[in-house]
Amino acid sequence: MPISFEIPERIQQNLQMTEALATGIMRPEARALDENEHQRPETFIKMTWPVNREQQKRALDRLAKGAAGEAPRREGPGIRMLDMIYTFEMLSWGDVGQMLCMPTALLAGAAIEAVGTPEQQERFLRRYAEGDAPVWGAMAMTEPGAGSDTSAIQTTAVLDEATNEWVLNGEKIFCTNGKLALDESNGLVVVWATVDRSAGRAGMKPFVVEAGTPGVTVEKVEIKHGIRASDTASIVFRDARIPYDNILGSPEVRQRDTTEGFKGAMATFDASRPLIAASAIGVGRAALEFVKEKLAAEGITIPYGEPVHARTAVQRDVLEMEAQLKAAWLLTLRAASLVDHGQTNNLEASMAKTKAGKVVTWVTQKAVEILGPLGYSREWLVEKWMRDAKINDIYEGTGQINTLIVARRILGYSSRELR
Amino acid sequence: MISFTPTEEQQMLIDAVRRYSANEVRPVAHDSDENCGFPDKVIRTGWALGILPGNIPEALGGFGDAHSAVTGALAYEELAYGDLSLALHLMAPALVAVPLMLDGTPDQRAEFMDLFLDETPPPVTAALIEPRINFDPARPQTTAAAENGHFRLNGRKVYVPLAEGAEWILVYAWNAGAERVDAFFVRGDAPGLAVGPRERLMGVRALPTYPVTLEDVQVEAAYRLGGEAGADFARLMAHSRVALAALAVGVMRGALDYAIDYAKQREQFGAPIATRQAIAFMLAECAIEVDAARLMAWEAAWKLDQGQDATRESVLAKTYADQAAVMVADSAVQTLGGYGYIREYPVERWLRNARGFAAFDGLAMV
Numbered sequence: 001m002p003i004s005f006e007i008p009e010r011i012q013q014n015l016q017m018t019e020a021l022a023t024g025i026m027r028p029e030a031r032a033l034d035e036n037e038h039q040r041p042e043t044f045i046k047m048t049w050p051v052n053r054e055q056q057k058r059a060l061d062r063l064a065k066g067a068a069g070e071a072p073r074r075e076g077p078g079i080r081m082l083d084m085i086y087t088f089e090m091l092s093w094g095d096v097g098q099m100l101c102m103p104t105a106l107l108a109g110a111a112i113e114a115v116g117t118p119e120q121q122e123r124f125l126r127r128y129a130e131g132d133a134p135v136w137g138a139m140a141m142t143e144p145g146a147g148s149d150t151s152a153i154q155t156t157a158v159l160d161e162a163t164n165e166w167v168l169n170g171e172k173i174f175c176t177n178g179k180l181a182l183d184e185s186n187g188l189v190v191v192w193a194t195v196d197r198s199a200g201r202a203g204m205k206p207f208v209v210e211a212g213t214p215g216v217t218v219e220k221v222e223i224k225h226g227i228r229a230s231d232t233a234s235i236v237f238r239d240a241r242i243p244y245d246n247i248l249g250s251p252e253v254r255q256r257d258t259t260e261g262f263k264g265a266m267a268t269f270d271a272s273r274p275l276i277a278a279s280a281i282g283v284g285r286a287a288l289e290f291v292k293e294k295l296a297a298e299g300i301t302i303p304y305g306e307p308v309h310a311r312t313a314v315q316r317d318v319l320e321m322e323a324q325l326k327a328a329w330l331l332t333l334r335a336a337s338l339v340d341h342g343q344t345n346n347l348e349a350s351m352a353k354t355k356a357g358k359v360v361t362w363v364t365q366k367a368v369e370i371l372g373p374l375g376y377s378r379e380w381l382v383e384k385w386m387r388d389a390k391i392n393d394i395y396e397g398t399g400q401i402n403t404l405i406v407a408r409r410i411l412g413y414s415s416r417e418l419r
Numbered sequence: 420m421i422s423f424t425p426t427e428e429q430q431m432l433i434d435a436v437r438r439y440s441a442n443e444v445r446p447v448a449h450d451s452d453e454n455c456g457f458p459d460k461v462i463r464t465g466w467a468l469g470i471l472p473g474n475i476p477e478a479l480g481g482f483g484d485a486h487s488a489v490t491g492a493l494a495y496e497e498l499a500y501g502d503l504s505l506a507l508h509l510m511a512p513a514l515v516a517v518p519l520m521l522d523g524t525p526d527q528r529a530e531f532m533d534l535f536l537d538e539t540p541p542p543v544t545a546a547l548i549e550p551r552i553n554f555d556p557a558r559p560q561t562t563a564a565a566e567n568g569h570f571r572l573n574g575r576k577v578y579v580p581l582a583e584g585a586e587w588i589l590v591y592a593w594n595a596g597a598e599r600v601d602a603f604f605v606r607g608d609a610p611g612l613a614v615g616p617r618e619r620l621m622g623v624r625a626l627p628t629y630p631v632t633l634e635d636v637q638v639e640a641a642y643r644l645g646g647e648a649g650a651d652f653a654r655l656m657a658h659s660r661v662a663l664a665a666l667a668v669g670v671m672r673g674a675l676d677y678a679i680d681y682a683k684q685r686e687q688f689g690a691p692i693a694t695r696q697a698i699a700f701m702l703a704e705c706a707i708e709v710d711a712a713r714l715m716a717w718e719a720a721w722k723l724d725q726g727q728d729a730t731r732e733s734v735l736a737k738t739y740a741d742q743a744a745v746m747v748a749d750s751a752v753q754t755l756g757g758y759g760y761i762r763e764y765p766v767e768r769w770l771r772n773a774r775g776f777a778a779f780d781g782l783a784m785v
Contacts, residue, residue: 001422003489005721008420082421304734305653309553323735330714331707334423351707407703411679411693418694
């Protein structure tokens with residue numbers, strides 16, 4: 001396949017529907033949901049659940065077929081990454097807060113698809129493929145004392161051999177959709193816990209914790225700068241017991257050939273980072289388009305072919321915003337495309353995420369600046385986009401952590417050599 | 420379908436140019452910059468790679484399937500990775516070949532196309548840039564006045580590569596009668612055309628460029644590019660921006676690779692400086708900019724190959740690459756510290772070269 005930027009027909013068609021949802025449902029609700037934090041985007045959830053449900057159903061069937069036919073184990077995400085980044089971009093253009101409330105297994109699903117056994121995939125993911133009530137999934141990694149340094153997590157999983165159950169203790173924070181998954185639906189959370197604190201990363205394992213598990217409580221939801229419609233939960237585990245088979249991957253520690261599970265689940269970041277980058281760019285595009293629209297109403301257009309000396313400072317800013325967004329988008333496209341071609345994209349995913357997070361933070365701040373007193377007003381959505389955009393420079397690895405990953409990769413250094 | 424993989428043929432071309440850059444160009448790049456010119460042998464070897472003839476369709480006598488800006492961009496990046504002066508020198512004939520392919524009349528193609536299939540580079544070039552701080556390629560002050568059966572050209576051009584000894588110069592001028600920019604095939608020895616003394620520039624010192632003045636130079640109407648219909652100047656400029664963006668990517672990739680190698684070897688405080696975030700982060704940001712600039716150049720090139728308007732994409736790609744090239748080259752100098760400022764090391768040359776892109780509109784064509 002030669003170098004090409006042709007958007008496939010199926011994506012173009014999907015985008016029309018997604019845009020209709022973004023324009024017709026998300027935008028009109030965006031302000032109210034921002035002002036009334038923690039209120040659920042009911043309409044958006046109702047509209048997207050059946051679509052996601054059918055998608056998950058197809059993906060599950062495909063995974064089952066792959067397992068039965070002894071097809072290669074690593075199937076990758078059921079739906080093509082390229083399709084997902086276009087959808088994420090467009091939904092985030094509508095409203096990123098609502099987009100994050102999309103009822104789906106999302107990161108939990110990605111981990112289960114990546115390293116779960118066929119039995120686990122069926123047991124855990126079927127709920128996302130049936131029923132009228134929406135179901136959410138979440139990933140719980142971060143702890144009060146373990147942010148970028150994930151190896152410092154303190155949540156423990158101890159095997160009770162008498163009952164053959166794992167007993168979880170600890171606290172997870174900043175868990176997107178944690179409350180929706182555990183309290184408001186029959187969902188589940190993939191929880192990272194250590195089976196051996198002295199073993200560092202090798203001791204870290206992902207466990208599936210289902211809604212209704214005794215000892216698991218959502219203690220609070222955060223009050224945030226932006227993405228206020230999104231559910232950001234703190235979850236506490238007090239002697240929470242889960243079946244032995246809820247561990248994803250091997251329970252063995254320290255054996256070189258059994259780090260597969262850890263690596264596999266960490267690889268979900270390689271998939272999630274392009275998605276977050278795409279989501280960021282959706283917010284940035286919303287702001288850029290809005291600025292251009294308002295400028296055009298004042299008779300100010302963006303002259304691409306004109307020489308630099310003929311540009312005003314504002315025109316120069318807008319051109320720079322466009323160029324930066326395009327740069328971030330193309331890096332994101334590449335990172336996603338690599339996943340679909342079964343190639344590694346660890347470097348490219350971090351490049352895209354770093355760039356997108358930084359760019360949209362700047363683009364949306366610039367948008368508020370350019371639109372003056374009206375840009376700063378809560379009458380319009382630009383100030384909200386600026387607040388929403390900032391999260392992209394933070395979650396799924398801060399810009400700095402992703403820069404560190406890029407640096408290690410281009411320099412050929414391990415995490416010990418470049419700290 | 421979205422894809423970022425060059426075709427097998429393109430990959431072979433990339434590999435061939437990469438070998439040439441590493442083995443023939445890099446070893447002489449420093450001295451060529453100091454001595455203001457590349458050895459003829461290097462130019463001849465480079466021409467023998469067939470980059471331009473390979474990008475001329477068979478229908479026009481070349482060896483390619485179709486003219487492709489993407490293919491050109493891939494080759495240009497590798498050339499500039501070797502050296503920017505060399506790349507601009509070697510590809511100067513494309514300043515005429517590409518407009519001829521895109522806009523030439525059948526007669527014009529019949530007369531000139533064979534030049535580009537020779538075993539030696541043809542002595543042809545183009546003149547677009549003018550000596551003004553606020554030069555606008557779309558509004559040149561060089562004029563072409565239509566008179567019965569011919570045009571009369573007047574004006575001053577600069578940055579004309581290889582103008583001395585050129586047999587043909589494609590001169591861009593404002594055609595007031597048609598209110599448009601036209602290009603004219605002007606003989607190097609045409610009465611009224613004068614090539615001035617070689618220019619002295621901050622960078623690309625190995626590239627011979629000259630000022631050219633035109634005083635009442637008469638050009639037959641048949642030698643207007645595209646004849647009556649003229650040329651699609653906006654599209655030509657898009658082709659130029661893509662070429663320059665791709666060259667800029669080559670320059671910055673060269674600077675980044677060098678800085679990475681250096682930072683991993685240079686030890687201070689008992690460890691390679693690359694193990695410090697201050698250096699590592701700077702290099703990581705450079706790596707992101709190099710890739711971003713490349714993807715933008717590719718996208719604009721792809722649009723051109725699709726026959727679509729690429730004004731917006733090419734402007735964004737070129738603007739982006741202009742800045743990124745300076746940022747990356749500057750970071751490379753910074754990584755080397757004091758050594759970076761010494762001419763024995765290549766990074767200061769790359770910084771001088773990188774700054775040129777903001778002034779190079781029309782100096783390359785893909």
